[in-house]
Amino acid sequence: MALPRQLNTDHIAALMLVAMGAAIITIGLNYRMGTLVHMGAGFIPVTLGVIMTAVGILIGVLAPSSDGTGRRVALPQLPDKRGAVCILGGVAAFVLFGAFGGLVPATFASVFIAALGDRESTLKTSALLAVAMVGFGVLIFHYGLRVQLPLFTWGG
Amino acid sequence: MHQTLMDLWYGFGIALQPHNLMWSVFGVLIGNLIGVLPGMGALTTISMLLPLTYVIPPVPAILMLAGIFYGSQYGGAIGAILLNLPSHPPHAVTCLDGYPLTKMGKGGTALGITMMCSFFAASVGIIVMIFMSPLLVQIAFKFGPTEICSIMLLGLLAGATMSRGSPLKGVAMTIFGLFCGVVGTDVISGTARYTFDFPELADGVELGALFMGLFGIADFLVSVNRTVVKITDTKMSMKDMRPSRAEIKEAFWPMVRGTLVGTLFGAMPGTGPTITTFIAYAVERKISKTPEKFGHGMIAGVASPEASSHSKTQVDFIPTMSLGIPGDAVMALILGALIIKGIQPGPQLITEHPDIFWGLIASFWIGNILLVILNVPMIGVWVRLLRVPYKYLFPAALFFIAVGVYSTKSSLFDVGEVAVFGIFGAIFLWLDFQIAPIALGFVLGPMLEENFRRAMLLARGDLMVFLHRPISAWFVGACSLLILAQIVAYVRRVRIIPPVHPGDELIAE
16 A cells, blocks of 8 residues: 555544554553453453554545545644643643642632633733632632632642 | 323422422523533533532432533524534534524524424423333343443444444544543452553543543633634524414424434434434425525424434433433433442332432423523523633633532542543544544443453353344344444445534534
């Protein structure tokens, strides 16, 4: 089979599935396999890895036309970079400030950073939204639902 | 028959207890409210509110979850009709004729028709559920591990292949979901699998984290600065919502046919709601005398798909509650919530927890009546909510997700899991995968593994046991038919599922 001139969605999907399948098999082989009668911990995951790899290969072989609707043959648009960084940063900030800071800083940081991800947002609107969410969050989650995260904490 | 009515009466008693009723109302209201917001589907809504259910007893918890579900489903129709914005993929079809109706100034009528159809279809679905469930339970008691395995296989296969997009990719995602279910300590041998030495992963992947990452964060990642919401100026009052007599007449038969389609598909495990609405719409267009008018504001084009999705929703609860096999991703989530509460859905559920089963059924009716009562006067509020800009919405939702996942086990590690699944989900969406099958795989995974291992132990490793036992053989036969149909469709290049208009491409199922 000649290599396709241009990689499309399905080729990348196939590569990803094969890689994931291979990783699942490699790790899974460390667990006891057992037999069909007495299956060990590794039996099912390795089987899943094999199926995933096989499906990946099948998708790759059938690639250009395997999408029955013929939609999106070219590579789709990547997510917006600023948006993606800020959204993931927002979640990370919640984890970080949740551990070193508490509910109040975590709320402010996560909303503020996430809000900056929208290209229409400014520092001011993001900060305002974050402050509003802090007030709302403290009221609902701390006093209302009694979420365990303290308002302020350090490491604990 | 008499017994069933008695049980139903008992159910109303449960559902009308002030404490239960309160949570049911709360669920419907919140579900409707969040469902209206652009980009918030039933899945996002339920997974965001899932942690709330951990603090309340099982009966109100499940009533609330169900309320959120159909509340958000109804709310989604509002966005679809008024803004051409399907926040939940089944509504993609509703947009086709709903939005043209809005442009013709008949958006209110379309909503009124939707409400009528939803209520009718849901009622039929509930009645089917009342009478079918006990029957199914009788059959289900004959189920051993072998049968459970093969019906799960059928459900997973149907879920993977009977939705939009490539069936092979659907299978791949199902496998990914099954794999996520494997992570954690193996119940039989005690081996920690794929935990990468994180003690937090010993109990497996956190349900809420997986769902919110895949259906929340991933969706934000692909939508941010990419989807432009055009706001049309719509004013709506209660008066606009009442359809005329002629319009009701026009909607009546499509509504009945849609309900029928939904009921049939609801009984099949694994078929998602999206395909149901597509089929209902296709049927309507096929038998219409004026098929060319579809897509330009046909009332039938709104009535039939909406009816089908609501009857399907109700009927879907049958396999979920009586067999423990969810029909789609939302049901998988509800099932997961039940399991967390220590209730194992299955044939024993109706006898062991009659309060949950019959209370739930009664609450469906109460909830659907509430929806009608709520939506008529609140429509003005919903229309205003539709205009909340995305730039305020997603940061706030992100915070709710983070704090919600945290509260489940007071674990920041789980919040990190959300980010990881968000990245996975975004990559999958980018590569044109559908992510709903992951949910089904994840929830069914541990059950499938356990039952498969047990079945093999009992059959001494003979795989033919799946064909030797008659009930199981039927399911295996149905699986082969599904695969065969896909191969034939592929060879002939037939589109099983009609293409969708571009508006909903980015939205996760």
